[in-house]
Amino acid sequence: MTNDPYALATDAATALKNAAGVDSVDVALVMGSGWVPAADAIGETIAEIPVTDLPGFPPPAVAGHAGKIRVVRTGSGKVALIFLGRTHLYEGRGVEPVVHGVRTAIKAGARTVVLTNAAGGLRPETQQVGEAVLISDHINLTGANPITGATFIDLTEVYSSRLRDLVREVEPSMAEGVYVAFRGPTYETPAEIRMCRTLGGDMIGMSTVLEAIAAREAGVEVLGISLVTNPGAGLVGEPLNHEEVLEVGRATATRMGVLLSKVVDKL
Numbered sequence: 001m002t003n004d005p006y007a008l009a010t011d012a013a014t015a016l017k018n019a020a021g022v023d024s025v026d027v028a029l030v031m032g033s034g035w036v037p038a039a040d041a042i043g044e045t046i047a048e049i050p051v052t053d054l055p056g057f058p059p060p061a062v063a064g065h066a067g068k069i070r071v072v073r074t075g076s077g078k079v080a081l082i083f084l085g086r087t088h089l090y091e092g093r094g095v096e097p098v099v100h101g102v103r104t105a106i107k108a109g110a111r112t113v114v115l116t117n118a119a120g121g122l123r124p125e126t127q128q129v130g131e132a133v134l135i136s137d138h139i140n141l142t143g144a145n146p147i148t149g150a151t152f153i154d155l156t157e158v159y160s161s162r163l164r165d166l167v168r169e170v171e172p173s174m175a176e177g178v179y180v181a182f183r184g185p186t187y188e189t190p191a192e193i194r195m196c197r198t199l200g201g202d203m204i205g206m207s208t209v210l211e212a213i214a215a216r217e218a219g220v221e222v223l224g225i226s227l228v229t230n231p232g233a234g235l236v237g238e239p240l241n242h243e244e245v246l247e248v249g250r251a252t253a254t255r256m257g258v259l260l261s262k263v264v265d266k267l
């Protein structure tokens, strides 16, 4: 065993570049629940590699998370790695597999990481189901962190304000908000949702924050976008289910795909 968290990622990056026949990649996008159908708009597929062909990736556990990495060439000639699904902390495999994709992408050359997710909306007064919201900051309530040891990483600006400005050149009306992450896999109780509203949260989910921290540790710029798929538990009285989350993704795929492709072209 090595203590270098990047050793496995370095191996995976080499295997990935060999499998796709590319020298380097420019950007990585992680497609959360509901976002996978939006991937088709981002560019021409060069290769699609099952994550399980690469060192360090566990098999996928959630319906709607395909467990593949698509390598695409974008309209502006960039090479993008698109993770069609991600590993979550609630799968019980620990923190390392959760951030392995981001670390692999960074070792393959990515200098920008775009993290997407499906989220509950904590502000139904102003948020619509199907709306994409820029993540301006996060509150990590997972109890986990991808960094161990006395490595004190500055998190003053996890989600790049430069990249948020760039998205607003494409979509001027896009709101931004604070993403709160729990470990899951249960959805939250209404009392937890009220707590998160009081704490200043705007969206609630089970992903993104650990990957964002791993990217910032490596000095890479992060863009985070939540697709609001439902109001948080108890805010409108309807029970929550994963199928509804995927359905909102299918219904908004074209719009989200166009947004992402325009943003990636501007990077």
Ligand code: HPA
Pocket: 118, 119, 120, 121, 187, 188, 204, 205, 206, 229, 230, 231, 232, 233, 240, 245
């Ligand atoms: N809570 C947590 N995760 C989610 C939600 C939610 O309401 N919706 C989509 N992912």
